Amino acid sequence: MDKFTTLTGVAAPMPMQNIDTDKVIPARFLKTIKRTGLGVHLFDALRYLKDGSENPDFVLNQEPYRKAEIIVAYENFGCGSSREHAPWALLDFGIRCIIAPDFADIFFNNSFKNGILPIRLPRAVCEQLIDDSKLGGNARITVDLERQVVVRPNGEEVHFEVDPFRKHLLLNGLDDIGQTLRHGKAIDGYETGRQQSQPWLPTIAA
Amino acid sequence: MAARTLFDKIWDSHVVERLPDGTCILYIDRHLLHEVTSPQAFEGLRLAGRKLRRPDLTIAVADHNIPTVGLRTPPDIKEEDSRIQVQTLEANVKAFGVPYIPILDVRQGIVHIIGPELGLSLPGTTIVCGDSHTSTHGALGALAFGIGTSEVEHVMATQTLLQAPQKNMRIDVSGTLGLGCSAKDIVLAIIGKITTAGGNGHVIEYTGDTIRALDMAGRMTVSNMSIEAGARAGLVAPDQTTFDYVKGREYAPKGEAYDKAVAYWKTLPTDPGAHFDTEVFLTAAEIAPMVTWGTTPGQVIPVTGIVPNPADEPDEGKRAQLQRMLDYMALTPGQHLTDVKVDVIFIGSCTNGRIEDIRAAAQVAKGRKVAEGVQALVVPGSGQVKKQAEEEGLDRILLEAGFEWRDPCCSMCLGMNPDKLTPGQRCASTSNRNFEGRQGIGGRTHLVSPAMAAAAAVTGRFADVRQFG
Numbered sequence: 001m002d003k004f005t006t007l008t009g010v011a012a013p014m015p016m017q018n019i020d021t022d023k024v025i026p027a028r029f030l031k032t033i034k035r036t037g038l039g040v041h042l043f044d045a046l047r048y049l050k051d052g053s054e055n056p057d058f059v060l061n062q063e064p065y066r067k068a069e070i071i072v073a074y075e076n077f078g079c080g081s082s083r084e085h086a087p088w089a090l091l092d093f094g095i096r097c098i099i100a101p102d103f104a105d106i107f108f109n110n111s112f113k114n115g116i117l118p119i120r121l122p123r124a125v126c127e128q129l130i131d132d133s134k135l136g137g138n139a140r141i142t143v144d145l146e147r148q149v150v151v152r153p154n155g156e157e158v159h160f161e162v163d164p165f166r167k168h169l170l171l172n173g174l175d176d177i178g179q180t181l182r183h184g185k186a187i188d189g190y191e192t193g194r195q196q197s198q199p200w201l202p203t204i205a206a
Numbered sequence: 207m208a209a210r211t212l213f214d215k216i217w218d219s220h221v222v223e224r225l226p227d228g229t230c231i232l233y234i235d236r237h238l239l240h241e242v243t244s245p246q247a248f249e250g251l252r253l254a255g256r257k258l259r260r261p262d263l264t265i266a267v268a269d270h271n272i273p274t275v276g277l278r279t280p281p282d283i284k285e286e287d288s289r290i291q292v293q294t295l296e297a298n299v300k301a302f303g304v305p306y307i308p309i310l311d312v313r314q315g316i317v318h319i320i321g322p323e324l325g326l327s328l329p330g331t332t333i334v335c336g337d338s339h340t341s342t343h344g345a346l347g348a349l350a351f352g353i354g355t356s357e358v359e360h361v362m363a364t365q366t367l368l369q370a371p372q373k374n375m376r377i378d379v380s381g382t383l384g385l386g387c388s389a390k391d392i393v394l395a396i397i398g399k400i401t402t403a404g405g406n407g408h409v410i411e412y413t414g415d416t417i418r419a420l421d422m423a424g425r426m427t428v429s430n431m432s433i434e435a436g437a438r439a440g441l442v443a444p445d446q447t448t449f450d451y452v453k454g455r456e457y458a459p460k461g462e463a464y465d466k467a468v469a470y471w472k473t474l475p476t477d478p479g480a481h482f483d484t485e486v487f488l489t490a491a492e493i494a495p496m497v498t499w500g501t502t503p504g505q506v507i508p509v510t511g512i513v514p515n516p517a518d519e520p521d522e523g524k525r526a527q528l529q530r531m532l533d534y535m536a537l538t539p540g541q542h543l544t545d546v547k548v549d550v551i552f553i554g555s556c557t558n559g560r561i562e563d564i565r566a567a568a569q570v571a572k573g574r575k576v577a578e579g580v581q582a583l584v585v586p587g588s589g590q591v592k593k594q595a596e597e598e599g600l601d602r603i604l605l606e607a608g609f610e611w612r613d614p615c616c617s618m619c620l621g622m623n624p625d626k627l628t629p630g631q632r633c634a635s636t637s638n639r640n641f642e643g644r645q646g647i648g649g650r651t652h653l654v655s656p657a658m659a660a661a662a663a664v665t666g667r668f669a670d671v672r673q674f675g
């Protein structure tokens with residue numbers, strides 16, 4: 001997983017509530033076997049017209065937002081399915097950070113697991129950031145995870161909260177697996193003990 | 207030590223390490239894989255250059271996408287997405303050395319049917335799979351639950367999961383089950399009572415003499431639908447029925463090892479006085495042959511009941527939701543269920559695809575005929591179930607009655623293989639989910655027991671199986 005330290009980039013304004021996982025990536029794209037490659041279908045129903053061409057009114061089809069790395073939205077981002085295709089699609093498009101007043105629980109956790117930083121900020125701040133991001137390419141937003149601040153284009157800093165463990169993983173580019181593997185000795189020890197106390201547990205030769 | 211529940215005991219014995227925030231590194235004894243939720247996890251391992259830690263504690267089978275009729279292996283799986291998922295699984299198990307049950311092996315079947323059948327699902331163990339109905343295996347007194355794709359990868363790499371403990375819930379069912387009622391009716395009645403959110407945040411232990419009296423197949427049916435009751439896992443304490451079931455199965459301990467295992471398994475049941483955060487009590491007298499009428503498993507009534515009227519619901523939001531369900535299901539308030547005609551019958555799935563379920567269906571079907579215009583599928587949950595049913599002559603009884611006798615797979619439980627409802631078709635199904643479009647776009651699903659499904663097949667409408675001699 002890529003480290004997340006400081007990100008300065010274009011933020012796409014999506015002033016909507018309840019952007020559900022089906023909007024992020026429609027269910028018909030879930031029968032894939034890869035977690036990469038979903039970026040072209042991100043926000044499919046909003047992004048493309050019926051004939052398959054780009055919808056010029058949708059923010060991610062406009063400059064400079066085609067290269068957006070941050071999304072600013074309103075309440076309950078990511079509600080819906082528990083499948084991880086939504087963060088996969090966002091990441092594949094290039095989104096590393098989402099700012100909203102609140103998020104659906106499972107999506108919130110799934111984002112961290114996939115290297116995306118979800119930031120909760122009050123509605124009024126999100127409204128300001130949406131206005132900022134509408135200014136386009138010259139109005140970059142900086143997210144400094146170490147210092148836990150979002151820096152607005154005018155230099156004003158806004159503090160945000162983040163779980164210390166999650167922060168540690170993102171800063172160091174560790175995924176949950178990498179973290180658990182550091183407890184490898186404990187796992188080895190457990191397995192040895194288990195083999196002795198319950199030798200009947202079946203194993204299968206491949 | 208303080209009195210502990212069955213869940214507490216299994217949990218405690220699998221904690222590798224407790225992290226400062228209370229999360230535990232929990233050891234996993236058995237990891238089951240199927241073709242739908244594993245590809246991205248294998249991909250993740252590959253990208254990170256990691257190994258699969260314990261292939262010998264892992265087993266894979268393809269079940270969701272396999273056709274139930276005709277040629278069943280990848281070159282002949284017509285839908286491209288399905289074929290690619292199966293081929294990807296077959297390539298991945300080779301690359302990572304994971305034991306795999308080939309599609310044409312007699313032991314192939316739905317992952318939640320074959321785990322117990324092969325003696326891989328054992329009391330006191332932890333079992334996970336990237337599939338919510340992993341709760342099924344809890345019937346043996348195992349802590350078994352579904353996980354997401356990131357977690358599948360985590361188990362592959364570490365044989366552990368990061369988990370926070372759940373709350374304990376007890377659902378007690380007492381009394382003798384009435385004639386024509388089965389485990390499916392018990393669990394539907396439970397969900398009707400506690401709603402689909404009733405078990406949120408809990409692991410459910412099913413207790414009481416009604417549950418004790420169930421055979422293992424029945425216990426699996428109940429535990430299977432714990433997820434529909436909002437819980438990630440369900441449990442039934444292991445007892446003699448469990449020990450007898452496990453004995454002699456392919457991977458189950460044998461001889462002295464079996465005796466030692468049983469001695470340990472006998473220490474697992476919940477201690478007297480152990481604390482449950484939530485307790486619910488039902489009596490068997492409250493349970494009749496049940497039928498769902500809405501689009502969540504909680505909308506369930508006895509077959510003798512009438513379709514409820516949304517107008518009776520005081521809350522405006524809920525009223526609108528009920529109305530939407532009735533519109534989708536094409537039902538009218540006050541309608542008798544026994545007047546509702548069916549188009550398709552599906553007997554199978556990890557809820558009701560075991561030999562006992564097929565016997566129950568065959569008993570009703572014997573000497574009768576599937577009603578005109580009705581298509582009735584019987585899909586055994588595994589190759590072994592199919593073989594046994596054929597040895598008992600159940601296939602002939604069903605075929606003579608006009609049922610179709612298929613090969614094992616998830617089949618019409620979900621619209622992921624060729625067995626699908628067409629828009630507007632109404633189905634009496636022994637599966638576990640009646641969500642909009644679950645069995646095919648626009649399809650209308652009513653959840654019932656195998657005997658009730660067979661009764662609907664021969665009547666052409668929902669029928670009270672208690673009136674079938």
Ligand code: SF4
Pocket residue numbers: 269270316317318337339555556557615616619620637638
């Ligand atoms: S039978 Fe249905 S519920 Fe069970 S594993 Fe297959 S699709 Fe899932």
